[in-house]
Amino acid sequence: MSERVHADFRADALAGLRLDAAVAEFLQIPRTQATSWIKEGYVSLFNATGQSLKAAKSTKLTATDRVVVDAPAPRDITDVKPQVVDGFRVVFEDDDLVVVDKPAGVAAHPSPGWHGPTVVGALMGAGVRVSTSGAAERQGIVHRLDVGTSGLMVVAKNEQAYTVLKRAFKERTVEKVYHTLVQGIPDPLKGTIDAPIGRHPGHEWRFAVVDGGRESVTHYEVLEAFGPAALVEVHLETGRTHQIRVHFSALNHPCAGDLTYGADPAMSANLGLTRQWLHAHKLGFDHPVTGAYVEFESDYPQDLDFALESLRDGHF
Template identity: 40%
Template structure:
């Protein structure tokens, strides 16, 4: 572990802690610095501080950088449902119950493990754990997801995500009856102030906008289409719970009493559209509802008869 100590001079007064450290560690990104600060690597006058802490004159910053660990993500022969593939991108129909990329406690059986077996080249922008991964969907959410095969494609797709020009449409089954035909939820989303594994609507959160419209109503549930204007973590799940209609099967944001013997929330990424990185033509891909989702809809329709 490498240790450093810095003294804050008058020129750095008011500077954010993460910005100061990023400037000192020229070969480290700001996101990396924020990560180690959150992990307790930085102290100001002996006290642990957050990334946005504003520095004062003559304060002493002590920094301990953990040693890098090499992670060998193994290619695994896991079948992929490929909607489209060329030399730049691959569009996958991800099944429910599959994690997108490796994380602590989950280093095998992920989409990345399967992609490494299938593809010789993937974009390296997001590092060894997330090669080619431009965006993600939750483990228990199924549907369309695009992966970049090279850095040019990755940068293009990431920019489309950033400027909200990528089209993403989801189908969800929610609790209760939504009376209006269409609606919009414009509520900022950030980390839950008390439960750090959850997201929540919080004033300090990032702007998040979800458009929804009713597809079909059942006895005590509603089938809706949700279109994302932004892409925050758990956005649809948090927003629908906020308006009193949490997703069926969502044990984190929804009801504890569940039906239909589910593995998780009933949410499917139905459609994905983007400008192709090389041809510059708009492309759109549709992922059919998985069997478990179709069976639930048939069951709910039969209950109305």
């Protein structure tokens, strides 16, 4: 497996960000790692005509800039081994892609500092070969779910599928439907949250609604209201990191169990939640090779179902 991380991308979707923030966002690594690579000369910056620009961590990117990363990968993310992961399930597989049902506690791919199970390792453990496109530690991964979020993910098995699926997610043609249990009852019961998201100014691993953040659009509808909480269906128009969690926290309706974004610890404990009540329930897209529309659904896992039934039964 490669001992280097390679990336070559245009900054169109990351325009306005600092170079260190853009590299961290694109590669999903800590900003400190991106800063270190920039300082050590592993990150190059070019304008639209190919002219080399100064690659300083604070350089603000324009939409036509090109960023090239060629850096030594941290040892702990290149040595991906097969893993047997409880609750991990292959929902669908053909020659081009595999759709999996990811349990909570599993990362999409290895990253610095994460030593737990990953989708990449679980697929290797299941004998599923995926695309060699992308960085060595995240082969075939075209989108991600948070470690604490369960549900459906699609992974590419060849380069054509990888390229087409990556483009589909970027162009927002993929139907992504989530269910979440939020504290309180949102008003109105159906609406759209259109608020920019960026890194939290005081917390490296948190995000927030901030001026100058990236466009973030969340459509929601309350399915069931229980008084202290509500079951909500969410359709994502964009796919920012922690988008659902950040948007509902900003409305003062954090996802139940999500202590990082302001959930009530007492309510979380009473519902038996040790993570955010957030599940990728449905995933639909045009097949990257045949062009046929395919759609998959995932039932709630046991911990989320227990919390929901507790509310339905009035035991909370």
